[in-house]
Amino acid sequence: MSDWWFEDGGWRPHGLQDAWIDVNSPLAEAPPPADPYAATAKSPAWTDDGPQFSWNDEDDDVTEVDGITVTGNPITPWDGGGGGGGGGPGSPDSDVDQLDPNAPPLPERPEGWSECDDRRADELARSIRDEIRNMPDSDRREYGALIYRDANGQLQRTTLMPGTNSGWTALNPASQPGDFGLTSWSQVVGVVHSHPTEREISPGVWVTVQPTDSHHLPNSGDWQWPDFMVSQGASSAMMRIYIVHGGDEYEYDMYQNTAGARQTQATNTGGTCGNETP
Numbered sequence: 001m002s003d004w005w006f007e008d009g010g011w012r013p014h015g016l017q018d019a020w021i022d023v024n025s026p027l028a029e030a031p032p033p034a035d036p037y038a039a040t041a042k043s044p045a046w047t048d049d050g051p052q053f054s055w056n057d058e059d060d061d062v063t064e065v066d067g068i069t070v071t072g073n074p075i076t077p078w079d080g081g082g083g084g085g086g087g088g089p090g091s092p093d094s095d096v097d098q099l100d101p102n103a104p105p106l107p108e109r110p111e112g113w114s115e116c117d118d119r120r121a122d123e124l125a126r127s128i129r130d131e132i133r134n135m136p137d138s139d140r141r142e143y144g145a146l147i148y149r150d151a152n153g154q155l156q157r158t159t160l161m162p163g164t165n166s167g168w169t170a171l172n173p174a175s176q177p178g179d180f181g182l183t184s185w186s187q188v189v190g191v192v193h194s195h196p197t198e199r200e201i202s203p204g205v206w207v208t209v210q211p212t213d214s215h216h217l218p219n220s221g222d223w224q225w226p227d228f229m230v231s232q233g234a235s236s237a238m239m240r241i242y243i244v245h246g247g248d249e250y251e252y253d254m255y256q257n258t259a260g261a262r263q264t265q266a267t268n269t270g271g272t273c274g275n276e277t278p
Helices: 115-133 220-231
Strands: 004-007 010-013 044-047 050-053 143-149 155-157 188-194 198-202 205-208 240-245 248-253
Touching (some): 115 143, 115 188, 115 248, 188 220, 220 240
Parallel strands (some): 188 240
Antiparallel strands (some): 004 010, 044 050, 198 205
16 A cells, blocks of 8 residues: 555645645655555556556556446336335335346246236235234234135135144144135145244243344245145146235245245246236
8 A cells, every 4th residue: 555645735644644745845855656546456556548457466467458348237216016026024025026126037937837827826915914914913823825726717815814823723734625615735826824023932931033033934844735735736837935924925936946945035027917918
């Protein structure tokens, strides 16, 4: 680093913030460095043509760049709208909406995936979310419902059912499709349930779940029923989980979560329905 720098018409010795020597003053006997903007390792060097860049821990050699070209797509302001989206804790919707300029690229949709059904499923999930919000004990009890395809091919939702603090027990090993007004598990398109914001760690002792606990994410147990339903004929292209937590809902599509932690959040297209008729 240089021992001097130029500021406000005068040279300042490095490390003496209050010192200032006018370049025309007789006191300015010590000549400043020939090039006060000389490049140092990991710093930009200045030439008559502007900044040049180097990254060298051993010496101050400068690698000059002829020009820099910035490419990319225009940014569309995010108005918070769009269907069913969301992007993480505290966001108003469940999946990353393409109106967000920082949203990741849209995934490749599998055969059998329908944009209109996706929009409709998001609407139904939000209605379930709103109903859970209004339950007086939702901070400490899980609630849930299913999204399914009726005999006319339209997506509907089941009634809201309660669980316990540690699970949505309405869906359990003894459950049958008829318990939810269905004729087959193959009708199911989505499983919506909540993760409470308070947990009972011992009888009568409650703690508040912190955002850093990532309680909006699905765990391996949350995927067991969707996996089973697909094994019974439900569409893997359309199957999804919605986790309701802290008043928001978060979507996880099965086709994006086939292995690993299975916690990839869904990505939507800004609330459109393609060329399909909703």
